[in-house]
Each structure stands twice: as structure tokens, then as C-alpha cells.
């Protein structure tokens with residue numbers, strides 16, 4: 484398995500080969516400002532004590548407080564969190580929101596924890612990191628396997644430890660605990676807005692066929708939004724595997740099916756595919772919405788999609804990027820395509836700081852306006868410097884960060 488931070492640095496090298504930046508800036512932007520590792524002891528329900536490893540990486544805060552989610556996964560390690568923190572710094576710059584980049588995580592399979600153990604673990608992470616967090620310092624949010632409820636536990640723990648009565652330290656909270664309207668679906672919806680403004684540039688017709696890898700917050704919401712806008716989602720998958728239905732899936736019915744049966748397999752009218760096969764299905768639009776390193780040098784040549792929208796972070800390795808570029812398959816990069824999540828998280832932070840509550844219509848309208856503008860800016864940059872959207876997005880982000888750092 485390739486190291487995500489090394490991949491991120493390779494992406495940086497590819498982009499800055501197209502447009503170079505000052506050497507001193509390159510040294511700074513290649514290194515996180517701070518890496519924190521903590522031990523989190525949790526008394527388990529069976530009376531034994533387990534110690535979990537937690538992380539927070541603060542990559543760069545030239546444009547504002549560090550911002551980025553917290554991931555719970557058995558494969559999460561410091562290199563993954565470092566890569567994700569770096570991408571967050573670029574993503575916030577691409578979205579042009581006043582935030583820097585950070586990311587957190589715990590090496591754990593949360594599915595084997597009871598709710599009581601999960602709460603203790605989450606409060607433990609917030610307690611261990613309290614010194615470096617705060618609305619003007621570092622503002623975490625949910626990521627893979629973390630939920631609004633977990634954000635509410637963490638914010639509560641932070642308030643107890645710091646004595647600071649503020650809701651603005653964590654975003655992605657439940658609505659009744661200071662959350663924002665629209666945050667749940669923001670990453671999927673933002674992805675659709677970006678797709679909708681760019682698809683014409685790449686001749687993707689309305690109503691095209693869509694394949695989605697991942698059926699969590701991002702993949703599930705994206706599926707519903709694409710279907711609601713007239714697209715045909717022909718395949719979806721989760722960590723156990725995928726299903727295909729050539730005449731299109733009813734995503735709400737599939738959600739119900741998974742709730743009842745615990746798996747996508749057996750959904751009426753569908754056939755089973757592996758996750759590897761799903762990525763290689765013929766389709767107009769492929770949306771990786773699960774984890775990193777899914778399209779690599781091993782399978783990039785077999786991809787038959789005409790257009791890729793990266794809603795997961797880091798699903799395509801740099802080697803695969805090169806292959807897809809040569810095959811003329813446009814890729815809308817993660818730092819643009821999935822920036823709707825951090826954008827509405829930032830709206831939540833702003834509402835908490837001002838004591839306001841915006842309507843869902845207002846939130847979505849602001850999101851659309853901002854992403855339309857920034858997606859077009861990245862497209863125009865890609866045309867101006869004759870490169871792909873990922874390298875163009877990196878260049879725009881680096882220009883903005885460098886300017887904030889006085890370069």
C-alpha cells in the first residue's frame with residue numbers, strides 16, 4: 484500500500500513542475516507545522532483497559548485556523564493524517580475560505596466498540612488535544628466513521644476542560660447542538676455543484692450514467708443528489724462489495740435495504756460486483772467516495788469511465804493520474820470536488836461565532852455561488868497553464884497560501 488503522504492508530496496512536485504514556487508516556500512509547505520500523537524486510555528465495558536493512539540496534524544495556518552476532520556479507522560496512521568492535513572490546507576485555499584489545514588484520527592475499528600466505549604474514546608481525544616484546539620486555533624470536524632454525535636461529545640469535553648463556553652471549536656455537530664443546516668449533505672451537494680459547472684466543459688451530458696464507490700455520508704448523499712437531478716446511478720458499493728443495476732438504482736430504497744439486511748447484496752434487480760470490478764465498469768461518471776489509493780498504476784488503464792469526480796480524499800495515486808491524463812479522462816480533484824464539506828463547516832463556525840442560525844436555503848445558495856466561482860477559476864487556470872485540473876487546483880491553492888505567507 485503506498486504511503487499517502489509520499490503521494491501527496493509527489494502531487495506537489497508534479498504541480499510545481501508546471502508552475503514553480505520559491506524554494507523557501509516549497510520547504511515550508513512540504514512540512515507540517517505540528518504533529519501531535521497522544522495515548523488515549525479507555526476502560527472497556529469488560530473491565531480491561533485499552534490504550535488507543537490518536538493524532539492531530541496541523542499543516543499550515545497562514546490563511547486561518549487549522550481546519551479538518553477526525554478519522555476513526557483501523558488503518559489510520561500518522562502518514563495518512565499528514566497527507567489529509569496537507570490536502571486540507573490546499574482545499575481551504577481552493578475553496579477560498581479563511582481556514583488553514585489540519586487533520587486528526589484514531590487508529591481504531593469503531594464498529595467493534597460499544598456506544599459507551601466510543602464516547603469515552605472520543606472525549607479522550609478531545610481531552611488530549613484540548614491545548615491546541617479552539618475557534619481561533621484549530622477547528623476539527625467529522626471524517627470517515629465520525630458522526631455529528633461524536634462532534635457534540637468532543638465539543639462538550641473541550642468546553643469542560645478549557646472553560647471556554649463556545650460551540651465554535653468543532654463543526655459537523657447535530658442541529659440542536661449548534662450544527663448548521665445543510666452540513667450533512669454538503670460534501671455530496673458541493674460535489675454536484677462542482678460537477679454541474681464543469682461537466683459542460685468536458686461534454687458530459689445531463690442524465691449520464693454514474694458509478695459510486697462508497698455508501699457513507701459522502702457517497703450516499705451524492706447518490707441521492709445525482710438521482711434527484713436526473714442522473715442514472717447504475718452501481719454503488721460499500722466496504723463489503725458493490726451492486727450494479729443497469730436501469731438505475733433507487734438510492735433511498737437501497738439505504739432501507741442496507742439498514743434491514745446489513746449489506747447491499749441482494750437488492751432487487753441488481754447483480755453483485757467486487758469493489759475492484761465496480762471501478763472498472765463502463766460509465767460516464769465515476770465517483771470514488773470511500774478511501775484513498777483506489778485507482779493506482781495497477782488498475783488505471785482498465786478504467787472505462789469518461790469523467791471522474793473525486794469525492795474521497797486521495798483515491799487516485801500520482802502514477803494513476805499520469806495514466807488517466809494520457810487516456811484523456813478528466814479528473815476533478817478531491818481538493819475541489821469535496822470542498823463543500825469544509826465550506827459548510829466553515830459556515831457553521833461562522834454562525835457559532837456570531838450566534839446566528841442560517842436557513843438551509845441560504846447555506847446551499849452560498850455554497851453554490853462559492854463553488855461555481857472557484858471551480859471555474861480552477862478550470863481557467865488549467866487552460867491558461869495547459870495542465871489537468873489537479874495540477875491547476877494545486878497551483879491556485881499554492882498561490883493563495885504563498886501570498887498569505889508573504890511570498
Ligand code: NAD
Pocket residue numbers: 625626627628629670696697698699700701702720721722723758772773774775794795796797821822824825
Ligand atoms: P463514511 O464513514 O460515512 O463512509 C465511508 C464509506 O466507504 C462506507 O460506506 C464504507 O463502507 C465505504 N468503504 C470503506 N472501505 C471501502 C472500500 N475498500 N471499498 C468501497 N467502499 C468502502 O465516510 P465519509 O464521510 O462518507 O467519507 C468518505 C470519503 O470522503 C473519505 O475519503 C473522506 O475523507 C472524504 N470526505 C468526507 C467529507 C465529509 O464531509 N464527510 C468531506 C470531504 C471528504
